[in-house]
Amino acid sequence: AQKITQTQPGMFVQEKEAVTLDCTYDTSDPSYGLFWYKQPSSGEMIFLIYQGSYDQQNATEGRYSLNFQKARKSANLVISASQLGDSAMYFCAMRGEQAGTALIFGKGTTLSVSS
Amino acid sequence: NAGVTQTPKFQVLKTGQSMTLQCAQDMNHEYMSWYRQDPGMGLRLIHYSVGAGITDQGEVPNGYNVSRSTTEDFPLRLLSAAPSQTSVYFCASRSSGLQNTEAFFGQGTRLTVV
Numbered sequence: 460a461q462k463i464t465q466t467q468p469g470m471f472v473q474e475k476e477a478v479t480l481d482c483t484y485d486t487s488d489p490s491y492g493l494f495w496y497k498q499p500s501s502g503e504m505i506f507l508i509y510q511g512s513y514d515q516q517n518a519t520e521g522r523y524s525l526n527f528q529k530a531r532k533s534a535n536l537v538i539s540a541s542q543l544g545d546s547a548m549y550f551c552a553m554r555g556e557q558a559g560t561a562l563i564f565g566k567g568t569t570l571s572v573s574s
Numbered sequence: 575n576a577g578v579t580q581t582p583k584f585q586v587l588k589t590g591q592s593m594t595l596q597c598a599q600d601m602n603h604e605y606m607s608w609y610r611q612d613p614g615m616g617l618r619l620i621h622y623s624v625g626a627g628i629t630d631q632g633e634v635p636n637g638y639n640v641s642r643s644t645t646e647d648f649p650l651r652l653l654s655a656a657p658s659q660t661s662v663y664f665c666a667s668r669s670s671g672l673q674n675t676e677a678f679f680g681q682g683t684r685l686t687v688v
Contacts, residue, residue, distance in 0.1 A: 468614075492674055494676055503679065503681060504677075506676040506677070506678075509674045511674055552617075552677075561607035561609075561622040561666065562607075562666070564616045564617040564618075565616055566616035567616050
């Protein structure tokens with residue numbers, strides 16, 4: 460069965476510093492996709508970045524990058540130059556093994572950015 | 575663009591009452607799903623659908639029913655509300671076109687069962 464594990468319930472970082480949010484996954488499917496979402500205190504779910512299992516390079520989107528280590532089954536989110544607006548809950552998710560299966564989510568990490 | 579629309583945004587139910595959470599999307603997405611979010615538990619999948627007329631159970635389906643009569647709509651029914659169903663509910667949709675397409679979420683429904 461698929462599983463997403465986020466072991467950091469909370470992380471604290473100062474403005475302008477980089478921070479890494481951990482995500483490990485388990486799947487028997489050789490073709491899979493990994494997603495990161497941000498949920499600010501207002502509650503909406505905001506898509507950040509995607510990494511496919513066959514992608515040769517780590518995904519990047521602006522200040523977000525994904526440190527994808529396939530052999531270790533990890534897909535850590537790196538946020539560079541943190542901003543106060545980055546304070547939020549962050550979820551790692553995986554596409555289901557069966558076609559059309561919904562995303563499977565980890566329990567999330569709360570990031571707090573201070574000035 | 576409306577995207578994914580959930581109604582209502584807030585609801586208080588008494589134990590034993592039934593209700594339907596509405597979800598509609600205007601992106602012609604084949605895949606739709608319902609999640610519940612509880613503190614410390616992340617988003618847990620309740621039910622999902624790969625197209626009109628096809629639904630399947632997720633991780634926590636007990637106490638909930640779904641149907642998918644159209645591509646646009648995917649309502650979630652609580653048959654007999656229990657305090658354990660107090661949660662925030664999210665509906666999401668995805669396109670089947672590309673594997674890397676993200677899920678789009680509604681704004682959520684905060685449900686309290688007393």
